[in-house]
Amino acid sequence: MMVNLYGAQAREHWTRAFPDRLRDLPDPEAFFSTLGQDIADAIEATTRTLAGEAPSGETYLNRLQRLNTARHTAESHVMRQMVYLESAEKS
16 A cells, blocks of 8 residues: 555654554554545545536636636645544544
């Protein structure tokens, strides 16, 4: 199993923020590999939802801007929910 970019970012964050949780993982490589893929899938689905349908007459640059904005927003939202555990720490 390979850890993708999101799994690597999660591992790096958990190393600093949640060292006890990291130590308790029986197979960190598998955990972060799976988490990274789950994050990538969630970002893709959220991006599609946020981007929506292309408006009639949309130019290439407008489409690029719409898709990039959706992607960045999705990455930020998913990373807060699945990696930084913002909502879990606040509750």
